[in-house]
Amino acid sequence: xxxxxxxxxxxxxxxxxxxxxxxxxxxxxxxxxxxxxxxxxxxxxxxxxxxxxxxxxxxxxxxxxxxxxxxxxxxxxxxxxxxxxxxxxxxxxxxxxxxxxxxxxxxxxxxxxxxxxxxxxxxxxxxxxxxxxxxxxxxxxxxxxxxxxxxxxxxxxxxxxxxxxxxxxxxxxxxxxxxxxxxxxxxxxxxxxxxxxxxxxxxxxxxxxxxxxxxxxx
Numbered sequence: 001x002x003x004x005x006x007x008x009x010x011x012x013x014x015x016x017x018x019x020x021x022x023x024x025x026x027x028x029x030x031x032x033x034x035x036x037x038x039x040x041x042x043x044x045x046x047x048x049x050x051x052x053x054x055x056x057x058x059x060x061x062x063x064x065x066x067x068x069x070x071x072x073x074x075x076x077x078x079x080x081x082x083x084x085x086x087x088x089x090x091x092x093x094x095x096x097x098x099x100x101x102x103x104x105x106x107x108x109x110x111x112x113x114x115x116x117x118x119x120x121x122x123x124x125x126x127x128x129x130x131x132x133x134x135x136x137x138x139x140x141x142x143x144x145x146x147x148x149x150x151x152x153x154x155x156x157x158x159x160x161x162x163x164x165x166x167x168x169x170x171x172x173x174x175x176x177x178x179x180x181x182x183x184x185x186x187x188x189x190x191x192x193x194x195x196x197x198x199x200x201x202x203x204x205x206x207x208x209x210x211x212x213x214x215x216x217x218x
Contacts, residue, residue, distance in 0.1 A: 001129050001218045003150070005210035006032045008050055008186045011135065011152060012039075015128050018096065022124065022135050024057075025050040027186065032213050036060075041093060044069035045137035046105060046121040047076040050186065054079060068098075072120035087122055097127040101146055103137035106160040131218060134174060138183065141166040144173075150218060151176035154183035156191040164196040168203040179207040180216070 001015040007027040012035065013020040020041045024033075026049045033056060042065055044052045052069075054077045067082045068091065074082040085091065091098040105118035118138075125148060126133045134148035138161045151174050157163030161183055162170060171179045179200065184191035193209075200207045210216060 001131070002215050003133070003180075003218060004035065004215040005152075005180065005182065005212065006035075007212045009045075009135075009138065009152070009154065009182050010051075011182075012036070013126065013128065013133065016095065018093070020096075020126070023051040023137075024053055026053045026055075028053070028212070035213065039065050041065070042067045043098070043124050043135075044073050044082075045103060045123060045135065046070070046118050047073045048116065048118070048138070051138070052077055052080075070120035070122060072118075085122070086120075095128075099125040099127075101125055101134075102142065102144060103139040104142045105138050106140045106158075108159040129218075133218075134176070136162075136170075141170045146174055148174050148176050150178045150180065152180045152182050155181045155196045156183045156186065156189045158189040160189065164192065164199040167196070168199040168205060171200070171205055171207075172203045177206060178218075179205045181207060181209055184209075185212065 004012040009023045011022045018040050021039050022043045068085050069082045071084050085100050087102050089100040101123045103121040103123040105121045111117040123137045124135045132148040133150045135152045141162050151171050153167050154161035155167045
């Protein structure tokens with residue numbers, strides 16, 4: 001099984017001939033999107049365009065792709081045929097199990113403009129080849145009992161997602177053996193990378209920063 005990270009929060013899981021794309025947003029370059037081929041499933045966490053590039057999929061053959069997300073996402077991107085999911089749903093994709101889990105998008109006043117406030121946000125935990133891969137979505141820290149082997153967690157803060165300190169504590173609680181920071185490469189909300197590394201080292205986490213387009217074998 002391989003996982004490829006793309007800009008900000010997008011990722012591609014490849015396993016046993018299946019290709020699963022998570023949060024394919026507008027910040028990915030054309031070079032990155034060139035790798036979004038032969039996709040079987042797309043999972044979107046929330047309605048912000050940096051997590052779903054409607055224009056890209058409008059010009060892509062999606063006949064063989066199954067899209068999953070919330071009703072809020074489906075209403076926002078109505079040109080795509082989403083299967084509606086919600087928190088606590090279980091999705092079975094053959095040998096792959098997907099848990100739809102809680103996520104809490106942070107709030108700042110500018111989200112009230114342009115209908116940007118998030119009312120439905122979810123994370124996903126994929127059970128694949130005996131491993132649990134958890135994508136938190138854009139989320140602040142919250143109480144939960146989710147456990148995983150690989151964790152994709154945002155670290156840029158700015159009131160919208162976790163920062164270095166709370167992300168480190170959140171990651172520690174999941175028991176993840178590999179932590180992959182995300183969202184730090186959004187140019188509008190840059191992260192303090194040395195501080196992230198300091199806090200993750202302090203928490204004793206095994207973490208890896210992936211460049212956009214970089215693949216990790218799991």
